[in-house]
Amino acid sequence: MGRNRATLADVARRAGLSKTAASMVLNGREGTRLSAEAHQRVFAAAEELGYRPNLAARSLRTRKTATIAFVSDIVATTRFAGDLIRGALDAARERDHVLLITETQGDATFEQYAIEAVLDRQVDGVIYAAMATRRLTVPPAILGGPVVLLNATSPDGLPSVVPDDEGAGRSVATALLELGHRDAIALIGRNRLKEDDPEVSLAARARLHGIRQTLDEAEVGLLAECFCTEWLPEHGYAAMRSLLGKPKRPSAIICMNDRLAFGAYQALGEAGLTVPEDISVISFDDDPIAAWLRPSLATTALPHEQMGRRAVELLLDGGAAEPSLVPMPLRRRRSLAPPAG
Amino acid sequence: MGRNRATLADVARRAGLSKTAASMVLNGREGTRLSAEAHQRVFAAAEELGYRPNLAARSLRTRKTATIAFVSDIVATTRFAGDLIRGALDAARERDHVLLITETQGDATFEQYAIEAVLDRQVDGVIYAAMATRRLTVPPAILGGPVVLLNATSPDGLPSVVPDDEGAGRSVATALLELGHRDAIALIGRNRLKEDDPEVSLAARARLHGIRQTLDEAEVGLLAECFCTEWLPEHGYAAMRSLLGKPKRPSAIICMNDRLAFGAYQALGEAGLTVPEDISVISFDDDPIAAWLRPSLATTALPHEQMGRRAVELLLDGGAAEPSLVPMPLRRRRSLAPPAG
DNA sequence: AGTGGTCGCTAAACTGATTTAGCAGAGCAT
DNA sequence: ATGCTCTGCTAAATCAGTTTAGCGACCACT
Numbered sequence: 143m144g145r146n147r148a149t150l151a152d153v154a155r156r157a158g159l160s161k162t163a164a165s166m167v168l169n170g171r172e173g174t175r176l177s178a179e180a181h182q183r184v185f186a187a188a189e190e191l192g193y194r195p196n197l198a199a200r201s202l203r204t205r206k207t208a209t210i211a212f213v214s215d216i217v218a219t220t221r222f223a224g225d226l227i228r229g230a231l232d233a234a235r236e237r238d239h240v241l242l243i244t245e246t247q248g249d250a251t252f253e254q255y256a257i258e259a260v261l262d263r264q265v266d267g268v269i270y271a272a273m274a275t276r277r278l279t280v281p282p283a284i285l286g287g288p289v290v291l292l293n294a295t296s297p298d299g300l301p302s303v304v305p306d307d308e309g310a311g312r313s314v315a316t317a318l319l320e321l322g323h324r325d326a327i328a329l330i331g332r333n334r335l336k337e338d339d340p341e342v343s344l345a346a347r348a349r350l351h352g353i354r355q356t357l358d359e360a361e362v363g364l365l366a367e368c369f370c371t372e373w374l375p376e377h378g379y380a381a382m383r384s385l386l387g388k389p390k391r392p393s394a395i396i397c398m399n400d401r402l403a404f405g406a407y408q409a410l411g412e413a414g415l416t417v418p419e420d421i422s423v424i425s426f427d428d429d430p431i432a433a434w435l436r437p438s439l440a441t442t443a444l445p446h447e448q449m450g451r452r453a454v455e456l457l458l459d460g461g462a463a464e465p466s467l468v469p470m471p472l473r474r475r476r477s478l479a480p481p482a483g
Numbered sequence: 484m485g486r487n488r489a490t491l492a493d494v495a496r497r498a499g500l501s502k503t504a505a506s507m508v509l510n511g512r513e514g515t516r517l518s519a520e521a522h523q524r525v526f527a528a529a530e531e532l533g534y535r536p537n538l539a540a541r542s543l544r545t546r547k548t549a550t551i552a553f554v555s556d557i558v559a560t561t562r563f564a565g566d567l568i569r570g571a572l573d574a575a576r577e578r579d580h581v582l583l584i585t586e587t588q589g590d591a592t593f594e595q596y597a598i599e600a601v602l603d604r605q606v607d608g609v610i611y612a613a614m615a616t617r618r619l620t621v622p623p624a625i626l627g628g629p630v631v632l633l634n635a636t637s638p639d640g641l642p643s644v645v646p647d648d649e650g651a652g653r654s655v656a657t658a659l660l661e662l663g664h665r666d667a668i669a670l671i672g673r674n675r676l677k678e679d680d681p682e683v684s685l686a687a688r689a690r691l692h693g694i695r696q697t698l699d700e701a702e703v704g705l706l707a708e709c710f711c712t713e714w715l716p717e718h719g720y721a722a723m724r725s726l727l728g729k730p731k732r733p734s735a736i737i738c739m740n741d742r743l744a745f746g747a748y749q750a751l752g753e754a755g756l757t758v759p760e761d762i763s764v765i766s767f768d769d770d771p772i773a774a775w776l777r778p779s780l781a782t783t784a785l786p787h788e789q790m791g792r793r794a795v796e797l798l799l800d801g802g803a804a805e806p807s808l809v810p811m812p813l814r815r816r817r818s819l820a821p822p823a824g
Numbered sequence: 825a826g827t828g829g830t831c832g833c834t835a836a837a838c839t840g841a842t843t844t845a846g847c848a849g850a851g852c853a854t
Numbered sequence: 855a856t857g858c859t860c861t862g863c864t865a866a867a868t869c870a871g872t873t874t875a876g877c878g879a880c881c882a883c884t
């Protein structure tokens with residue numbers, strides 16, 4: 143790769159100056175007393191040779207690589223990973239940095255390997271990302287330098303970036319209250335494991351808390367709460383069917399994520415009910431399917447791109463120690479209407 | 484990052500030997516005449532100090548970084564990018580390599596920047612990936628070293644990895660023929676732009692060709708072909724409605740991708756028709772929604788993980804010059820049945 | 825005439841590895 | 855005693871940059 147690249151020595155020679163002079167000019171060092179003419183000659187020589195510094199050589203001396211590691215547990219499983227990475231990539235580019243990406247697959251051996259691999263390459267910092275918002279303990283090896291947790295928090299109080307799931311819970315509940323829904327709101331997606339173990343999920347608890355708090359303030363109670371072992375369409379489908387089997391039909395459904403909502407839609411369709419005329423549906427995540435559903439699904443968006451961006455900013459520009467909460471915007475779509483009758 | 488790392492000099496000192504000796508021992512060089520005892524001492528010292536070589540320093544000398552660049556047009560837009568990356572990551576790890584990921588967003592300036600950024604970091608090779616299978620011309624800057632095109636081909640005959648869309652077309656058509664569908668198969672998702680411009684898509688043409696070829700061999704013609712300006716659910720929905728408005732109802736539908744199929748499902752549901760009893764549906768991509776639909780959707784899977792893996796293998800291990808076609812496995816699911824009546 | 829300061833620039837050290845060239849000592853033959 | 859080979863190891867060069875320390879020329883001032 144890059145076989146015949148011109149070196150700084152080549153530039154200096156062509157400019158008739160020393161490497162020192164060339165280096166200083168190209169780095170725009172202040173306080174040097176090199177003549178305007180020397181500047182010209184160096185710039186011209188660099189231009190003519192298409193000179194680009196060898197960053198491996200530079201970083202050997204400066205101990206900076208302009209490279210940051212993005213270590214995540216799982217890259218592919220969820221389609222959100224892409225957005226996280228894209229945001230980070232964007233912010234990194236703006237700061238002339240580049241991302242070294244590795245995946246641990248939740249496996250301790252791989253994690254060890256991944257971390258050594260990036261540290262060996264002298265990265266300037268590490269973004270340690272989780273694909274589901276959760277609490278975790280970071281491997282001690284990366285504590286030797288700057289670290290930012292992305293979509294995760296840690297007991298060590300490291301800088302971290304997480305979505306504001308509680309705020310999203312409030313938005314969702316508020317949206318329904320504003321439409322006039324009161325005593326016939328049902329919730330799909332309760333899950334003890336997710337709610338009680340912060341190492342599994344922080345989102346479930348926060349969303350639930352936001353919803354409850356808002357409803358409580360309005361003195362409204364939930365009509366029903368369905369527990370689901372997972373947050374997949376089939377569970378939403380089953381939950382919705384069980385709700386429809388009960389005497390009082392809900393006027394609105396809150397689903398803990400869009401996949402559950404997708405399943406709920408399927409059950410509603412089979413039952414011959416129309417969204418939103420018969421039942422409103424609202425949920426969380428803003429998965430692409432939310433916009434594809436008929437009618438389109440109102441939801442609160444996980445701001446993954448924002449988060450990835452924020453993580454890089456925190457890492458390189460420094461910033462607040464307390465977890466950085468990124469708001470989850472409400473996407474008002476066609477699945478919402480005032481209660482029937 | 485990594486402030487107090489032991490250097491080779493530290494190891495040598497502790498072992499009471501020269502840097503040369505330490506280097507040779509640690510690299511397992513053959514033909515050196517260092518004593519068994521010297522080996523022991525070096526290994527012990529390295530172990531005790533937790534020595535890890537500084538790869539920036541090493542690559543300055545060896546011109547190898549054990550790092551490969553993954554340059555893609557768009558990382559986030561499609562959820563397939565993750566799988567491509569994951570496969571590449573996996574294969575890279577097996578070869579002790581690491582991935583530097585950049586995104587061009589289809590913008591020439593960004594692309595220029597991305598390529599310079601990775602070349603400056605002396606990567607050993609470049610994987611140039613496109614998110615939609617298509618033909619493209621690679622920027623000349625990266626031709627100085629090993630390159631593999633991923634999900635793309637180029638006129639220059641560079642090594643490349645693409646899915647076998649034509650084979651997928653044959654699988655899809657064969658699956659329907661085997662079930663007994665003959666003269667009532669309709670196709671949703673014809674698109675001149677995608678079919679005729681290889682720089683937009685190679686998949687559309689290849690899929691269509693595979694389908695036609697198989698049907699022709701069985702002397703079966705398509706009942707109808709619907710053109711769609713895009714391959715999104717809403718277009719599948721519209722196409723399906725138009726098909727249902729015609730006198731002869733199809734017994735099976737082939738959709739050019741799963742999102743179209745999703746839209747088709749919605750139209751079928753509204754029309755009170757059941758899949759697969761009334762109409763079978765089969766498609767391409769194996770998007771996650773395919774498994775979530777009710778009934779689950781038969782489709783041919785884009786083998787993105789395999790492809791990412793293959794690209795790394797081709798880059799590092801060398802291999803065939805002609806495009807490497809990765810098979811698209813057929814996922815037989817509930818949306819298929821023999822024609823009614 | 826000597827001293828001090830500024831200007832414009834460079835030699836050489838340094839970063840941490842790999843690699844080439846070669847040295848000291850032992851053993852053996854002549 | 856000399857020359858030769860083999861063994862076991864090391865000094866120094868090298869990669870391509872950055873950085874420190876300082877040199878010679880010129881000018882001004884006493």
